[in-house]
Amino acid sequence: MTSYRCPDCGTGSSVESLAWRCPDCRGPWDLDFSAAPVARESLAGRVGSLWRYEEALPLSAPAVSLGEGRTPLVPLTPTVSVKLDFLMPTLSFKDRGAVMLAELARRLAPKRVIADSSGNAGTAVAAYCARAGLDCTVYVPEGTSAKKVEQIRAHGAHLELVTGDREATALAARAAADTPGTFYASHVFNPYFLHGTKTYVYELWEDLGGRLPEAIVVPVGNGTLLLGAAVALAELHAHGLIAERPALIAVQAEAVSPLAAAFHAGAEELLDDSATPARPTLAEGIAIPRPPRARQILRAVRESGGTFLTVTEDQIRAAQLDLAARGLFVESTGVACWAAAGTWTDRTAVVPLCGAGLKTGLAPQVQ
Template identity: 65%
Template structure:
């Protein structure tokens, strides 16, 4: 018997919807969906017995039954990067970014819903991931990107067979164009921000850290934050693992100093973030002036006992080069966490704690920051 995937629920007003018929966002408040799904903490979780992909965590993932979409994503190396810091090399994923974790979940869901086409918006990495997995699934795909998106990333999308729509303006303009298209019949909106299945893919990052560290977690997880998809996935995983008796870490969120609405809201003690100006920054992947899940991100960081850190472009540039000299060539956005916690950082958000940072995007996608 085929079971329906878990449904959506709005955290703001409690609206519920079936994934097979739901609009892309809550029809009452217009906000992003959460998922009506909580894994059984008593379910046997033996990832080493599963496939060599993130589907090894099947007992805690929301899609029931057999999966068919995979590029052997996940299970990326955890490498020492200092006395108390490890780096998780998610830039070694199939499309060279951590976004594959969420994209494989979205596209597996889309495959089951059988839309006429898949639409997404992205500043680069999420779009390349969705395009690749749609190619794997045989689904038509259209990606909306803001002008100025890295040509290497749009070339990758087109290579996977996606139609790329370049939208004048910034990241929000591309999102609005995609959402307008998402209202058309037969369209599945593979939004890495509005669709919570993406977050249940990114949470596997933390499950892998837990597995690789001998079924424990570090004292802190340092995460770059724009729309917050990795941080919110990490929060889901730490909550789920806490029910299994695993001590949860503090979540340390890193933003670009140029575009830091969440860090500013956190410092002010606010529950939500006011939009900020879209300013240029090397960390284009986290330059989000109005994150739709701001309230959830702020609440998750506070609940964990964590904090926010901002880094200027000069530190990003220095951190990217320092990582390269250590053997890790990542894009500037992926260097943000090292910029925040490296020994040369002007602040010490770790305060002696053990930590894991993600190296989430390959430098081959952008080159070295000028």
């Protein structure tokens, strides 16, 4: 195993220490890890999961895999394809990162694992901890979708329903994370999660014959898919496996869009909360008012030549119905990028469909 490194002050820590954030800056870790190049011609005959890209992963030979990854890529328009990441073992893209966290925790053998989530990351961590035989507690907001709560419980995890919003839930979990012997399986703070989500881009690169689209469109709350994509693009470019990096187009719900506001204001960090007040949104999975990796997200989008887009609640409802009419039932958070479709018609793009519609049902109409 490699080590953690703070991207802001350079402080390092052993992975075995179970330190979940930088003790000086109190921010998320990066991973001190260098991926080796993946030879596309070597992939034939390898395992049909994200672990086929073993040269690029900080862990190998997993004991907890459920066959995650290698999801279909389906063209929907002449320029836009969708990647069906809701066809994962727990029905969301979060399996890509959760399997890395559970495998790491299995090797470290902590007394307990905790996680916090708006739903999908919690169900994924619960499932993979069950696979690994680890004691797991998941913190979720009290308003979390009933189906996601049921799924977490079904996997045998202890459930902590937190009064308040997603931010209150994160604070409760972080307080518990400081208990000795605890592994905080944070999809936000732990960089192993990002090295799982980066396989999304490796799959695109493989499926498109060693190429990538001109734009990679991702929904952004805490930014775990976007930052994983940025890591993969940097690796593929550094190894000469792609000539140019695609633009990263980040999509937020208009009701909770602190990153979009900061980006368009030209800021390097989030604006004051009063400048971007949050409102209720159907896209619960990306309703994050203060993402801890905000600086990294904003920098990654700018460096790629990309941008931020926002979508309204009416656009989210319409996009969910439109995809369903095309045969794809996706949860309301997962349709956010499709709701923005049409903005980049002048270039090829791939949109992720991140969670199954059965997790939340159809978005309700406001009367």
